Amino acid sequence: MPWLSLLRPxxxxxxxxxxxxxxASLPLLWQAGIGEHAVIRQEGRIFATLDLGQPRQIEVSGPLGNTLIAVEPGRARVVSDPGPRQYCVRQGWLSRPGEIAICAPNRVSLQITGRTRIYDSLSY
Amino acid sequence: MTRSVIELPVSDEDRRIAGLASAAVLLSLVDAAVPSPLPGIKPGLANIVILVVLLRHGWGTAVWVSLLRVLAASLLLGYFLAPGFFLSLSGTVCSLLTLGLARHLPPRWFGPVSLSIFAALAHIGGQLLLARLWLIPHDGVLLLVPLFAAAALFFGTLNGLVAARLLQEEPVPAPPVHD
Structure with missing residues (x-):
């Protein structure tokens, strides 16, 4: 190959x-897409920050009753909520950073955060 | 009434810089015509000229040719003083500073390909830095570093090989100067 001879040691x-x-820097491309923590807020204040690594369930009490939140490896969801329209429950599993489920009547929110914040919030 | 004539003396060095810069501008236009998957990923063909100039005529001439290229290409492509112009300028300045240091590497071991890869990485680094500080003040920009660095490696190697091949040729004798 004549071209290879152009390369010096x-x-x-x-x-x-x-x-x-x-x-080595390739994982940076994916890093933004992995959620690491579930931040649960009650009345706008942080109630709990859970690691998405270990599964667990947590109950948050609000003005209407208890909101049940479940964490599984890599994802979290609102299992049940006393609110009338159940928007946050029907949103299902959240896994990407920025995704948020807001149970407004009960003043509870569940948000996923990653190492870097690419969005302030994501909702569907 | 006497007509005043303003004459600007043009040296051989000026002519050479102008000629080389026009070659670099031409390659910039070719560059702009190549479709790109992502803004910012371009072959950077003009850097072939910069490398050959650096190794044949020295760093000072390379700086002139490079900055003239940025100016003329931005005028021709219509992005003079637009954000793209400043990105291009900051990339070029970083690249020239890097080349200024890297050309002191022992030439027995490090050839045009090394210089080209360093220059390409510095180019993308300068652009990303300015983009992060000014255009998109958010760390999200830096998530694209792997893509840009991979492109810099690929095109840097390619341009470096072409420059190395061109440097093997006998230098074209300077055109006769008529005065």
Whole structure:
């Protein structure tokens, strides 16, 4: 290959080192898409911050009654809520950073956060 | 009435810089015509000229050619003083500063390809830095670093190989100067 003869030993070193650095930085591309914590707010104040690593359930009391929140590895949801329209329950599992379920009547919210904040909030 | 004539003396160096800069501008236009998957990812063909100029005529000439290229290409493509112009300028300045340091590496070991990769990484680094500080003041921009760095590696290697190939040729003798 005539082209390969144009590369000097140091060039190979630079090439390989840069390629290694690029490969090592690849997880950055995905990092933003992984939720790490579930932040539960009551009356706008942080009630609990749960690690999305371990499964657990937590009850939050509000003016209407108790809101039940479930955490599973990598995701969280509102299981039940005393609110009349059940929007936050019907939103289902939340897993991406920024996603939020708001149980407005009971003044409870559940938000997923990641290492970096790409959105202030996401809702469907 | 005497007619006043303003004459600007033009040196051989000026002519050479102008000629080389026009070659770089032409390649910038080719660059702009290449479709790109993501804004900011471009082959950067003009850097081939900058590399050859750096290694044949020195850093000072490379700075002139490079800055003239940014100016002329932005005028021709219509983004002079638009955000793209400042991104291009900051990338070029970072790239030139890096080349200023990297050209002192022992040439026996580090050839045009190394210089080209360093320059490409500095170019994208300068652009991202300005974009982060000014245009998109949010860390989300930095999540694209792997993509940009991969593109810089790929095109940097390619441009470096072309520059190395061109540098193997005998230098074209300077055109005769008529005065």
């Amino acid at each position: 140091g060039d190979w070193l630079v090439l390989l080192a840069t390629a290694a650095a690029v490969t």
